[in-house]
Amino acid sequence: MSRKHPIISITGSSGAGTTSVKKTFEQIFFREKVNAAYIEGDAFHRYDRAEMRAQMAKESDRGNKHFSHFSPETNLFEELERAFRDYGETGTATTRHYVHDAEESALHGTAPGTFTDWKKLPENSDLLFYEGLHGAVVTDKVNVARYADLKIGVVPVINLEWIQKLHRDRSARGYSTEAVTDTILRRMPDYIHYICPQFTETDINFQRVPTVDTSNPFVARWIPTPDESMVVIRFKNPRGIDFPYLLSMLPQSWMSRANSIVCPGAKLDLAMQLILTPLIMQLIERKRNLK
Numbered sequence: 001m002s003r004k005h006p007i008i009s010i011t012g013s014s015g016a017g018t019t020s021v022k023k024t025f026e027q028i029f030f031r032e033k034v035n036a037a038y039i040e041g042d043a044f045h046r047y048d049r050a051e052m053r054a055q056m057a058k059e060s061d062r063g064n065k066h067f068s069h070f071s072p073e074t075n076l077f078e079e080l081e082r083a084f085r086d087y088g089e090t091g092t093a094t095t096r097h098y099v100h101d102a103e104e105s106a107l108h109g110t111a112p113g114t115f116t117d118w119k120k121l122p123e124n125s126d127l128l129f130y131e132g133l134h135g136a137v138v139t140d141k142v143n144v145a146r147y148a149d150l151k152i153g154v155v156p157v158i159n160l161e162w163i164q165k166l167h168r169d170r171s172a173r174g175y176s177t178e179a180v181t182d183t184i185l186r187r188m189p190d191y192i193h194y195i196c197p198q199f200t201e202t203d204i205n206f207q208r209v210p211t212v213d214t215s216n217p218f219v220a221r222w223i224p225t226p227d228e229s230m231v232v233i234r235f236k237n238p239r240g241i242d243f244p245y246l247l248s249m250l251p252q253s254w255m256s257r258a259n260s261i262v263c264p265g266a267k268l269d270l271a272m273q274l275i276l277t278p279l280i281m282q283l284i285e286r287k288r289n290l291k
Contacts, residue, residue, distance in 0.1 A: 002088035002149070004290055006283040007128045008036075009084075009135030009148035011198050013155055013191065021154050021206075022131045024272045028280055029129075037125035039083060041132010042098040044076045045069065049113025070190035075134060077142045084147035087128045092121045126284055136201040137194060145201040150279055153202035160210050160224060162217040177218060204275065205234045208265055229265030232256065233275070241275075249274055 010021055029036050047055055052074070059067035068074065083093040097116040099105050105112045121128070136145040136153070145151060156164065162184060169175040169183070199205055208231050210224035235241055238259040246261060247253050250271055253263035263271050 002147075003286050005088050005091040005128070006126075006149040006287060007084055007087060007130065007147060008150045008152070008280070008283075009144075010129070010131040010152045010154060011133065011135035011137075011202060012131075012153065013133070013161055013195050021152070021272065022129075024269055025129060025276070025280075028273065028277050032277065032281060032284070034280065034284060035124070035126045036129045037087070037092075037121040037127070039093070039095045039121075039128060039130045039132075040097065041080075041130065041134055043096045043115070044080045044083075044132075044134070045098065046074050046076055048098075048115055066186055066189045068187040068190045070133060070187055070194050072139055072141070072194070077134065077137060077139065077144065080134060080137075081142040081144045081147070084128075084130075084144055087121070088147050091125065092123050093128070094118050094120055126287065127280075133195065134198070136198040138197065138201060139194075145198070149283055151202040151204075152276070153199040153205035153207075155199060155205065156208040157210070157214075159214040159217045160208060160229075163214060163220045163223055166217065166220070167223050181218060203236050205232075206268065206272070207232045207234070208268070226265035226268065231263050231265050231268050231271065233261045233263065233271060235259045246271070246274060 008025070010025070012021070025036075028034070045052070052069070055074075056067050079094075083095055087093040096118045097104075097108055099108050099110050099112050099114055099116065101112050108116050110116055130148070134144060135148065136151045138145050155161070165184065166177060166180050169180045170177065175183075208229050210229050212224050212228045214220060214224065234257075236259070243255060243261065247255070250261070250263040250267050253261055253267070253271075256262050261271075
């Protein structure tokens with residue numbers, strides 16, 4: 001952890017909504033005039049899209065039915081840890097960009113499903129912002145979590161996560177329900193071993209919980225809306241959190257435990273703004289006081 005070069009890490013499972021959370025942070029950064037450098041988690045995948053498909057086929061032929069994007073075998077955990085450590089020490093780090101689609105291809109000049117070249121982040125940033133799958137990962141070889149100053153977990157309950165993945169992959173990628181189900185089953189061991197444990201490392205978790213029946217996510221006809229959901233907000237260390245203020249500012253919210261608030265799903269953005277803005281500014285003020 002670094003007072004001079006703070007790091008904020010947003011960790012979520014695939015389809016958890018971390019991209020929407022990133023937009024909330026960008027709003028805070030813009031409003032508070034914070035100059036953030038960005039690292040995207042998929043920049044540290046080991047294989048590009050074509051290589052991953054080929055590697056999956058090889059592993060399947062070997063009898064490995066659980067080869068997934070969640071594991072150390074398919075990610076550059078050591079390089080990600082080095083990027084966090086380097087930024088904390090020097091205020092810059094080496095990263096790259098994974099090109100998702102034609103729009104990003106036109107921007108970066110490389111084909112969809114491939115990576116740009118590695119390059120240094122811009123210098124003189126106020127903080128580093130990471131968003132991806134492994135921002136708080138800890139294994140027997142790496143400990144990415146120890147280098148982040150503020151770790152945020154964003155995760156829906158698992159049935160809701162499956163519903164979101166099923167709908168996204170069927171509508172946007174043309175997959176069948178059976179194909180998406182196979183993907184969920186293939187990822188499950190790595191999800192249990194490498195994704196879930198991170199939410200113990202995080203400082204604050206935002207977990208969306210549907211209030212409608214999701215008991216069979218594989219036949220759900222639509223994704224529960226924010227108005228059909230609640231958000232459970234868990235603080236690892238509740239000391240210093242002004243719970244009466246948050247309860248007064250978030251209508252229909254309540255405390256379910258001494259370190260947890262529950263609020264309506266439609267108030268997620270407001271809750272993040274209220275909770276995270278002071279924490280971000282604490283990091284910035286601590287940084288500026290060193291100058």
